[in-house]
Amino acid sequence: MTVQPLRSGDPPAVGPYRLAGRLGVGGQGTVYLAYDAAGSQVAVKVPHRGRGEAGRRRLRHEFEVLRRVSGFCTARLLDADMTGGLPYLVTEYVAGPSLFALIRESGPRGGTELERLAIATATALAAIHRAGIVHGDVKPQNILLGADGPRIIDFSVAHDAATVTGGSAPVGTPAFMAPEQLSGGGAGVAADVFAWGATMVYAATGAYPFGGGASAEVLYRVLHTEPDLGALEGALRTLVASCLAKDPARRPSAQDLVHHIMDQGRDDSPTLAVPRQGGGFPAPVQAARRARPYLVAAAVAVLVVAGVLAWLLRPGGEPPAVVRPPAYAEEARRQAETAFETVHGFDYRTLDADYKRVRENVYGRAGQELAAQLVKDAPWIRKNKAVRTGVPGGSGIVVASADRVAVLVYGEVTLTTGGKNPQHAFRPQVMEMLLVGDVWRLEHIWPRAPEPDSVEQAEGEWPADSARAMMSAAGAARAVGFDESSDATRATLLALGTDGTLTRLTVVRTGTAFTVESRKNLTPG
Numbered sequence: 001m002t003v004q005p006l007r008s009g010d011p012p013a014v015g016p017y018r019l020a021g022r023l024g025v026g027g028q029g030t031v032y033l034a035y036d037a038a039g040s041q042v043a044v045k046v047p048h049r050g051r052g053e054a055g056r057r058r059l060r061h062e063f064e065v066l067r068r069v070s071g072f073c074t075a076r077l078l079d080a081d082m083t084g085g086l087p088y089l090v091t092e093y094v095a096g097p098s099l100f101a102l103i104r105e106s107g108p109r110g111g112t113e114l115e116r117l118a119i120a121t122a123t124a125l126a127a128i129h130r131a132g133i134v135h136g137d138v139k140p141q142n143i144l145l146g147a148d149g150p151r152i153i154d155f156s157v158a159h160d161a162a163t164v165t166g167g168s169a170p171v172g173t174p175a176f177m178a179p180e181q182l183s184g185g186g187a188g189v190a191a192d193v194f195a196w197g198a199t200m201v202y203a204a205t206g207a208y209p210f211g212g213g214a215s216a217e218v219l220y221r222v223l224h225t226e227p228d229l230g231a232l233e234g235a236l237r238t239l240v241a242s243c244l245a246k247d248p249a250r251r252p253s254a255q256d257l258v259h260h261i262m263d264q265g266r267d268d269s270p271t272l273a274v275p276r277q278g279g280g281f282p283a284p285v286q287a288a289r290r291a292r293p294y295l296v297a298a299a300v301a302v303l304v305v306a307g308v309l310a311w312l313l314r315p316g317g318e319p320p321a322v323v324r325p326p327a328y329a330e331e332a333r334r335q336a337e338t339a340f341e342t343v344h345g346f347d348y349r350t351l352d353a354d355y356k357r358v359r360e361n362v363y364g365r366a367g368q369e370l371a372a373q374l375v376k377d378a379p380w381i382r383k384n385k386a387v388r389t390g391v392p393g394g395s396g397i398v399v400a401s402a403d404r405v406a407v408l409v410y411g412e413v414t415l416t417t418g419g420k421n422p423q424h425a426f427r428p429q430v431m432e433m434l435l436v437g438d439v440w441r442l443e444h445i446w447p448r449a450p451e452p453d454s455v456e457q458a459e460g461e462w463p464a465d466s467a468r469a470m471m472s473a474a475g476a477a478r479a480v481g482f483d484e485s486s487d488a489t490r491a492t493l494l495a496l497g498t499d500g501t502l503t504r505l506t507v508v509r510t511g512t513a514f515t516v517e518s519r520k521n522l523t524p525g
Helices: 052-068 099-106 111-130 189-205 215-224 234-243 254-262 294-305 308-312 327-344 351-361 364-383 466-472
Strands: 017-025 029-035 041-047 077-081 088-092 143-146 149-152 386-401 404-417 420-436 439-445 479-487 490-496 502-510 513-521
Touching (some): 017 041, 029 052, 041 052, 052 077, 052 088, 099 143, 111 149, 111 189, 111 234, 111 254, 189 234, 234 254, 327 351, 327 404, 327 420, 327 439, 386 490, 404 479, 404 490, 466 479, 466 490
Antiparallel strands (some): 077 088, 386 404, 386 479, 404 420, 420 439, 479 490, 490 502, 502 513
């Protein structure tokens, strides 16, 4: 997992655990890398500030779930404290990338290594279901590739398999949510199997089975269109197709997945139901199967898991041809430009609505500070009949991970008072966008004064390899963002200097080096 530096508001320690960095931020809390009293690395999760008793209940629920799940399939539970001022949950630290990060940086998997990934993750999911738990958020970001095999993590939305009810708002990641979750049927073990199938498509192709784009578009395709299985082939393609059936009753169980993957290539392997084109589904074909105790299958799978990481992380040779930022970062970029308009816009006639817009669209402390500043300035704004607009001119992605993206946005801010005397200002700003639920929201704006953050220090799942080399070719800068990119030989970048100037550069590959082909100063005057 990528470790990011602690922020100014982070505590130096939680209970007896000394914090060393951030591992990730999700909808329910923040996960830190920490050291215990013996100096061993652990992962510590705390709820978001302001969640109060609700955050404590959610963390206690996750604690109870982890107590029931076998340690071989997830990050093992080590400690917890739900009674202190700051509740926390401690698990073992899995020192490895997420499946999401691996595919983004090194490309899709195939052949035997994909089969090994499939059997390892299916076995882990079967163990979770055997404990009577529905994970509820199986996806590449929640699969860590440890030295001893994959682990499924983050049980923050998990629930008891015996208490699945419909009617509540669906919870999960759109690209991996099953149709029944969207139609009010609730998420049972079959929804986890659907998400596992979507995860295998991503591992094999680097794309989502129902495409990307806005959440509403993805959810429509989940409900009404057939999945795109891309390069998946053979028995695994058939198995994954059955997992993505619209009807949960037509999907195999997680235990069936283990059996079928292990049976690939056998003449007596069972036949699975596969969705027909057009949305119809045949009745499952029941095949005779020799009785296999669960522990026997799990024991064999553990032998397979032992070699998974060596296959997944073997040297990959040349970097991937395409170095453009991932699709989720592009969505964060669009929302950052919208945030630029929100942050810089107000009108003396609509201050109440402007205040509400800031509170709804800017997350956490940044939203509180911006709203408080608007309240403070309100008398002056009304007295002078002031109107301010922010018009973004462009943006570039600096660094990206699954739940946080830093975007370099520039544009023009215009202030008028009394309907005249417009004053114009050029504003380049780095905005950090946080994924809250399914929406990217502004959480932090880098201060205008130079600070040590830069693309060289910033950590994330992107950029890597050629993309990072391209950005480094821009030279010394406070931040460098991808404006456009076509392949591994050419890219258009934005470079924000420590003096506040903004430059657009075209970087090209010459042999093994990257050089600046053209440079244009975007700063007015």
